[in-house]
Every structure is written in structure tokens, then in C-alpha cells.
Amino acid sequence: xxxxxxxxxxxxxxxxxxxxxxxxxxxxxxxxxxxxxxxxxxxxxxxxxxxxxxxxxxxxxxxxxxxxxxxxxxxxxxxxxxxxxxxxxxxxxxxxxxxxxxxxxxxxxxxxxxxxxxxxxxxxxxxxxxxxxxxxxxxxxxxxxxxxxxxxxxxxxxxxxxxxxxxxxxxxxxxxxxxxxxxxxxxxxxxxxxx
Amino acid sequence: xxxxxxxxxxxxxxxxxxxxxxxxxxxxxxxxxxxxxxxxxxxxxxxxxxxxxxxxxxxxxxxxxxxxxxxxxxxxxxxxxxxxxxxxxxxxxxxxxxxxxxxxxxxxxxxxxxxxxxxxxxxxxxxxxxxxxxxxxxxxxxxxxxxxxxxxxxxxxxxxxxxxxxxxxxxxxxxxxxxxxxxxxxxxxxxxxxxxxxxxxxxxxxxxxxxxxxxxxxxxxxxxxxxxxxxxxxxxxxxxxxxxxxxxxxxxxxxxxxxxxxxxxxxxxxxxxxxxxxxxxxxxxxxxxxxxxxxxxxxxxxxxxxxxxxxxxxxxxxxxxxxxxxxxxxxxxxxxxxxxxxxxxxxxxxxxxxxxxxxxxxxxxxxxxxxxxxxxx
Amino acid sequence: xxxxxxxxxxxxxxxxxxxxxxxxxxxxxxxxxxxxxxxxxxxxxxxxxxxxxxxxxxxxxxxxxxxxxxxxxxxxxxxxxxxxxxxxxxxxxxxxxxxxxxxxxxxxxxxxxxxxxxxxxxxxxxxxxxxxxxxxxxxxxxxxxxxxxxxxxxxxxxxxxxxxxxxxxxxxxxxxxxxxxxxxxxxxxxxxxxxxxxxxxxxxxxxxxxxxxxxxxxxxxxx
Numbered sequence: 001x002x003x004x005x006x007x008x009x010x011x012x013x014x015x016x017x018x019x020x021x022x023x024x025x026x027x028x029x030x031x032x033x034x035x036x037x038x039x040x041x042x043x044x045x046x047x048x049x050x051x052x053x054x055x056x057x058x059x060x061x062x063x064x065x066x067x068x069x070x071x072x073x074x075x076x077x078x079x080x081x082x083x084x085x086x087x088x089x090x091x092x093x094x095x096x097x098x099x100x101x102x103x104x105x106x107x108x109x110x111x112x113x114x115x116x117x118x119x120x121x122x123x124x125x126x127x128x129x130x131x132x133x134x135x136x137x138x139x140x141x142x143x144x145x146x147x148x149x150x151x152x153x154x155x156x157x158x159x160x161x162x163x164x165x166x167x168x169x170x171x172x173x174x175x176x177x178x179x180x181x182x183x184x185x186x187x188x189x190x191x192x193x194x195x
Numbered sequence: 196x197x198x199x200x201x202x203x204x205x206x207x208x209x210x211x212x213x214x215x216x217x218x219x220x221x222x223x224x225x226x227x228x229x230x231x232x233x234x235x236x237x238x239x240x241x242x243x244x245x246x247x248x249x250x251x252x253x254x255x256x257x258x259x260x261x262x263x264x265x266x267x268x269x270x271x272x273x274x275x276x277x278x279x280x281x282x283x284x285x286x287x288x289x290x291x292x293x294x295x296x297x298x299x300x301x302x303x304x305x306x307x308x309x310x311x312x313x314x315x316x317x318x319x320x321x322x323x324x325x326x327x328x329x330x331x332x333x334x335x336x337x338x339x340x341x342x343x344x345x346x347x348x349x350x351x352x353x354x355x356x357x358x359x360x361x362x363x364x365x366x367x368x369x370x371x372x373x374x375x376x377x378x379x380x381x382x383x384x385x386x387x388x389x390x391x392x393x394x395x396x397x398x399x400x401x402x403x404x405x406x407x408x409x410x411x412x413x414x415x416x417x418x419x420x421x422x423x424x425x426x427x428x429x430x431x432x433x434x435x436x437x438x439x440x441x442x443x444x445x446x447x448x449x450x451x452x453x454x455x456x457x458x459x460x461x462x463x464x465x466x467x468x469x470x471x472x473x474x475x476x477x478x479x480x481x482x483x484x485x486x487x488x489x490x491x492x493x494x495x496x497x498x499x500x501x502x503x504x505x506x507x508x509x510x511x512x513x514x515x516x517x518x519x520x521x522x523x524x525x526x527x528x529x530x531x532x533x534x535x536x537x538x539x540x541x542x543x544x545x546x547x548x549x550x551x552x553x554x555x556x557x558x559x560x561x562x563x564x565x566x567x568x569x570x571x572x
Numbered sequence: 573x574x575x576x577x578x579x580x581x582x583x584x585x586x587x588x589x590x591x592x593x594x595x596x597x598x599x600x601x602x603x604x605x606x607x608x609x610x611x612x613x614x615x616x617x618x619x620x621x622x623x624x625x626x627x628x629x630x631x632x633x634x635x636x637x638x639x640x641x642x643x644x645x646x647x648x649x650x651x652x653x654x655x656x657x658x659x660x661x662x663x664x665x666x667x668x669x670x671x672x673x674x675x676x677x678x679x680x681x682x683x684x685x686x687x688x689x690x691x692x693x694x695x696x697x698x699x700x701x702x703x704x705x706x707x708x709x710x711x712x713x714x715x716x717x718x719x720x721x722x723x724x725x726x727x728x729x730x731x732x733x734x735x736x737x738x739x740x741x742x743x744x745x746x747x748x749x750x751x752x753x754x755x756x757x758x759x760x761x762x763x764x765x766x767x768x769x770x771x772x773x774x775x776x777x778x779x780x781x782x783x784x785x786x787x788x789x790x791x792x793x794x795x
Contacts, residue, residue, distance in 0.1 A: 001225075002225070026297070028297070028300065028350075028353060029297070029299065029300065032300060032303070032346075032350065035346065051330050051331050051332050051336070052331075052332050052335070054336075055330075055332050055335045055336045055338075055339040056339075058339040058340065058342070058343065059335070059338055059339035059342055062339075062342070062343050062346070063339060063342025063343055063345070063346075063375075064342070064372075066346060067342075067345055067346060067349065067368060067371075067372060068372075070346065070349045070350070070353075070368075071349065071365070071368050071369075071372075074349070074353060074361070074364075074365060126331065127331055127332055127391075127392055259604075260600050260604070261596055261599055261600050262599070263599060263602055263603075263604050263605050263606075264604060264605070264606050265604050265606040265608070268608070519593060519596060519597070519600075520593065522596055523589075523592045523593045523595070523596040524589070524592060539582065543582075
């Protein structure tokens with residue numbers, strides 16, 4: 001009974017804030033609504049007694065990614081401005097895309113709903129089991145995918161550093177060049193004035 | 196267990212148990228759980244506020260002593276009612292509405308900060324049986340819960356429509372995101388040592404040897420790093436540049452007044468308490484009294500001091516340390532602050548984690564070296 | 573940055589941090605300098621040079637040294653002092669100007685000390701009784717000469733008019749009673765207070781002409 005009540009509450013929160021996140025015209029408000037959606041999802045994990053995923057959801061999505069989102073929005077030009085209206089073609093294409101997504105998700109859910117219901121009634125999973133599963137090399141253990149993902153992230157970091165450095169140096173040179181030109185102009189002007 | 200009950204007359208677990216049995220006998224199990232939940236919530240809220248008031252008073256007093264002053268001394272003996280008077284003042288103050296600010300985010304921001312603080316507060320083990328919820332992943336949950344607070348700070352800075360608030364929020368964001376990393380790594384080092392994330396098991400594992408000493412070099416480095424990054428995460432001490440008065444008026448909470456400001460204020464003080472109590476639990480044995488294997492008489496005597504006194508004593512020691520640091524050092528510049536994290540704390544932390552893994556694998560922790568003296572079992 | 577430099581930098585930083593913390597630790601145990609004011613009244617020492625309230629010392633015969641010359645009034649930069657003389661006839665039938673009231677306004681005084689410096693007969697001084705707060709603005713207007721007081725005779729050796737030694741117990745006890753007396757008198761003379769403001773402009777003009785004369789006077793009295 002209470003389980004169902006809490007589930008309905010969480011579901012309402014998730015659905016309502018998802019809709020708000022999409023329809024809101026302020027970027028930063030959308031981000032905050034999205035945060036509520038993520039927190040609601042974390043609540044669902046907590047309901048399933050899946051504490052580890054609950055904490056990961058909060059730490060990674062709410063505490064990590066959303067902070068980055070908000071910081072990124074701060075750094076954009078005029079984050080308080082309203083979003084411009086989309087063109088008709090864009091509306092049609094995006095609605096098509098979203099309907100496809102909904103259909104796909106719905107199909108998977110309907111097909112697997114019986115199986116999920118049996119999985120949901122699980123005991124709390126021990127941290128050590130999760131660690132073993134992530135870091136092991138035997139059957140049902142996932143060290144290889146884990147490491148592959150970490151290589152991807154490493155590539156991302158290296159790429160980011162490369163981009164940041166290149167830009168900076170170029171800027172520096174540009175800055176120096178313009179400065180030199182300015183000085184030249186000035187000295188020429190001075191000479192002319194003296195003459 | 197029976198012996199323990201006799202030897203701990205001041206513990207609260209007896210009262211808690213009797214309340215539980217009373218509720219269970221008089222109500223249906225569902226309602227009993229509900230009522231217990233409400234009682235726990237109210238108790239935690241009350242404790243939260245009382246600790247905040249006490250902390251504000253203690254902080255002002257100790258600060259004054261460090262500056263050769265006397266501190267609050269007018270209201271009540273030695274000024275003990277001062278923080279209560281301040282609380283009443285904040286409660287009855289007007290909440291000022293800012294024109295052209297984002298109203299929804301402006302009023303939502305303090306709640307993020309205080310809710311994250313509450314969440315982290317909920318998992319602290321204050322004593323035997325004095326823990327609201329004992330998660331399997333307690334340490335990780337603390338890290339996760341405390342990471343929500345920064346969103347409140349960022350939103351507060353942005354929605355105030357004030358450039359100083361905005362700058363304060365940006366600084367705070369950069370600072371928090373970077374120092375959260377090293378705080379997490381420091382905690383992870385100890386998780387590697389003790390092999391568990393559950394607070395109750397962490398405390399139990401430190402019965403004869405605190406984690407601070409158990410992992411010798413590596414533990415001490417982790418402890419120092421955790422204290423530094425905890426300091427930085429709570430925007431205090433030499434790291435209080437998000438609210439640097441001389442540069443940013445008051446940083447992200449410049450535009451807040453009354454209770455909305457009170458939330459930030461409360462959360463700041465409580466975050467200090469929370470990170471000190473996590474440090475106590477993880478490094479200094481939590482509520483466990485000092486126990487020396489072999490000296491059973493002494494151990495028995497130590498158990499007479501209730502566990503929550505041990506907990507608050509150790510935490511108070513750490514809070515004093517944090518205040519001492521706070522009033523010793525000048526404020527850092529933002530680039531120095533980020534240098535400290537990314538060029539010093541983080542690399543040291545990673546190496547330290549490796550060292551700890553080696554220590555655990557080669558069984559050279561103190562408990563491993565002297566199993567007869569210090570082993571838990 | 574070489575690796576050894578990096579490591580030594582860390583230890584250097586730790587050393588300096590611990591040094592700083594040792595300093596503050598010492599500070600924690602030093603004696604606190606705060607004075608708790610109302611409690612420490614008995615032991616409170618206020619410097620003699622502190623100017624607080626203008627008074628006119630009277631001796632045991634209720635005599636003061638003010639000749640009602642008005643120099644203090646002229647020298648006052650913002651018209652805080654109002655000296656009202658009156659003419660009487662002495663026993664030998666001569667007409668003589670003596671002091672009627674010497675009104676000083678606590679509220680507008682800047683404590684510049686010009687009146688005390690220029691007074692030719694050292695009749696007025698500043699004491700250091702600093703507790704001047706009152707609930708009513710009109711209570712700030714003090715009459716300095718006591719009821720029924722008169723000018724000290726010339727032939728008498730002038731009583732030393734240094735600042736009365738100001739152990740705090742004296743300064744709190746006696747002036748307080750004086751103040752009450754004065755206040756009651758001032759209430760009677762309320763009509764006078766109205767003229768205090770009116771005299772401002774004339775006073776300022778006169779002070780410009782005065783200084784030489786006052787200096788001479790001062791020299792004479794010193795001799």
C-alpha cells in the first residue's frame with residue numbers, strides 16, 4: 001500500500017517535471033526541472049532497495065552532471081534570455097523523433113514487464129558483490145567493458161586538454177602580434193608628429 | 196549483550212527500545228513504523244537546530260579567544276543565550292523580494308542547500324543505536340548527499356541577479372567540484388583499509404585501533420587531505436573566498452534575508468559539523484570508547500561514559516581544529532586554491548590510494564603487523 | 573618544476589602552516605584585552621586628557637573664578653557656550669559686571685578645548701566624566717555656575733584649578749549630583765536656552781578679532 005503510494009508520488013514528480021523541463025522557456029529552469037526528474041529516479045532506486053545505484057544517481061547525475069550543466073549555462077551568453085521559437089520543420093522532426101523513442105521504450109517495457117516484476121523483489125545487493133562484478137574477469141564480471149569506458153573517458157580528457165591548450169597559445173600569439181602592430185603604429189605616428 | 200546493558204547505564208538504546216515496544220504493542224505495524232518515522236524526523240530536526248545554535252555560540256566564543264577578545268557575554272551567563280536571540284531575530288526578519296530575479300529559483304535555492312545538509316546529517320551514527328538509517332553504502336551516501344548542496348549555491352548566485360552573487364557562486368562551484376574529488380578519494384582510501392562502507396561496521400572495526408593509526412602513513416595523509424577538502428567544501432577557513440566580504444560583499448547569499456539567509460547560515464555551520472563527524476566516524480573510531488586489548492578493567496570503565504559523549508567529544512576536537520586553522524591563515528586566491536587541489540592534493544591522493552592498496556594487500560597495517568594486540572576479532 | 577622541488581615545497585608549506593598555528597595557539601591563551609564596561613566602573617581609569625564635560629570648579633565657599641568676560645563664548649567655534657553677565661552695585665557704590673549664568677550645550681560641543689585654553693582666569697575645565705547620555709535633549713544643556721555662587725575675590729590666592737584628580741569613583745559620584753542640580757536649574761531658565769542658537773553668527777565674527785588679546789590675558793595670568 002505505502003509502496004504504491006510512494007511510487008505514484010514519485011511517478012507524478014518524474015512525469016510532471018519531465019514535461020516542465022521540455023516546455024520551460026528558461027534554459028536554467030529546464031536544468032533544474034531535469035534535476036528533479038533525476039532525483040525522482042533516485043527515489044525509485046531507493047524504493048527498490050538498490051542503495052548503490054541510488055547514491056550513484058545522486059552523486060553522478062545530481063551532484064556532478066547537473067552542476068556541470070548549470071555552470072555551462074552560466075558561461076553561455078545571457079543565460080536568462082528566453083529560448084527562441086523553433087521553426088515548423090524542427091518541431092515536426094523532433095516530435096517524430098520523440099514519438100519513435102516513446103514507442104521503442106514502450107515496446108521494451110511491455111515485452112519485459114513480467115520479468116522486471118520478478119527482478120524488483122530483490123534483497124539489498126552487497127557493495128562487495130558490485131565491486132567484484134565490476135572488477136572481475138570471470139563470467140558475469142565486467143572488467144573489460146569497464147576499462148574500455150575508462151579509455152573513452154581518458155580520450156575525452158586528452159582531447160579537451162588539447163583543445164584548451166591550442167586555443168590559448170594561438171590567442172597569446174595573436175595578442176602579442178596585435179600589440180606589436182599597435183606599438184609600431186604609435187611610433188610612426190609620433191615620428192610624424194615630431195616632424 | 197546482557198553484560199553491556201548493565202555496564203552502560205547512560206546509553207539511550209534502552210529508551211529507544213522501550214518506545215519501540217510501546218508503539219508496537221499499541222498500534223498496527225504500519226502505523227507504528229509511521230509514528231516512529233515521524234519521531235525520528237522530529238528528533239533529527241531538533242538535534243540539527245540545537246547543534247547549529249551551540250556551534251554558532253562556540254564558534255563565536257573560540258573565535259573571540261583567538262583574537263584576544265571575550266566574545267558574546269551579555270545575554271545570560273557568558274552570553275549563552277546569544278545565539279538563541281540571533282535565531283529569534285532571523286526568524287522575525289522580513290524576507291526581502293528582489294525585483295527582476297528568478298523568483299522560483301531564488302526561493303528554491305536555500306532548500307537545496309539545507310536538504311542536502313539534512314540528508315548527510317541523517318546517516319551520522321551519534322552513538323550506539325543512535326543512527327537514523329544505516330545504509331550499506333553509508334560513506335558513499337554521505338558523498339552523494341553533500342554534493343547536492345552546491346546546486347543550491349549556484350542557483351542562489353544566479354537567480355539573485357547580482358554580479359557579486361554570481362561571481363561568488365561561480366567560485367563556489369569551481370571550489371566545491373574540485374575539492375569534492377579529493378574528499379571522496381580520502382574516504383575511499385579508508386574504505387580500502389577497512390573493507391566496508393557501512394558506518395556501523397566502520398565503527399566496529401575500529402574497536403582497538405583507529406583507522407587513523409591503523410593505516411599509519413597512508414591514513415594520516417588521507418586524514419589531512421580529508422580535513423583540508425572538508426574545509427574547502429564547506430566554504431570555511433582560509434577557503435572562504437566564495438563569500439569573501441572584502442571582494443564580493445557576501446558572495447552568493449548577498450541578496451538573501453531573514454529565514455532564507457538563515458537556511459544558508461544554518462547549513463554552513465551544520466556542514467562543518469557533518470564533515471567533522473564523518474571524519475570522526477571514519478578516522479577516529481566514531482562513538483567507540485577508547486579500548487585497549489588486555490586491560491579489561493579500563494575498557495569497562497570507558498564504557499561507562501556513554502557513546503554519544505565520546506562521539507561529540509571527538510567531533511568537538513575536530514571542530515576546534517578547524518576553527519584553529521580558520522583563524523590562523525589568510526584567505527587563498529582562487530588560482531592558488533585550484534592549484535592546491537589539482538596539483539597537490541589530487542596527485543598525492545591518488546598515490547596515497549595506491550600505497551593504501553599495497554598496505555592492505557601486504558597486510559602491513561598496524562592490525563596486520565600486530566594481530567595479537569590490535570585485531571578486532 | 574622539478575620533482576624534488578615539488579616535494580620540498582610541500583614540506584616547507586607544512587612547516588610554515590604549523591608555525592602559523594603555533595602563533596595562534598599562543599594567542600588563544602593570552603590575557604584578553606576586552607574591558608567589560610559597566611562591570612569595571614570601579615577600576616576603570618580614563619585618561620586625564622580625555623575631555624568630556626565642561627565644568628566650572630567651585631571652592632568650598634561656593635566661589636568660582638569666572639569674571640563673565642565672555643571670551644570663551646567668543647572663541648567657541650559653534651556657539652555652544654552662552655555667558656550672560658549682569659550688572660550689580662558693590663558696597664562702595666561701583667557698578668560691576670558679574671556672571672549671571674554660564675550655559676554650555678553638551679549636544680553641540682566638539683570638545684575642541686578652545687574655551688579652556690583661552691579663559692583668562694582658568695575658570696572652566698573639561699573633566700573626564702564620560703557618561704553623558706541622557707534621555708531628553710534638553711538635559712544636555714548645562715548651567716555651569718552653581719546657584720548663589722559668586723566671583724572669588726582677587727586678593728585670595730587663586731585655588732589651584734588643575735583638573736581635579738580623577739579617580740573614577742570621584743568622577744562618577746560627585747558630578748552626577750552636580751548634574752542633577754544643574755539640570756533642575758536649567759529647567760527654570762529654559763527661556764535662556766532659546767537664545768543659545770541665536771548668538772551663533774556674532775560669536776563667529778568676534779572670535780576672528782580676539783586671539784591676540786586672549787593670548788595677552790593668558791600670559792598675564794600665568795605671571
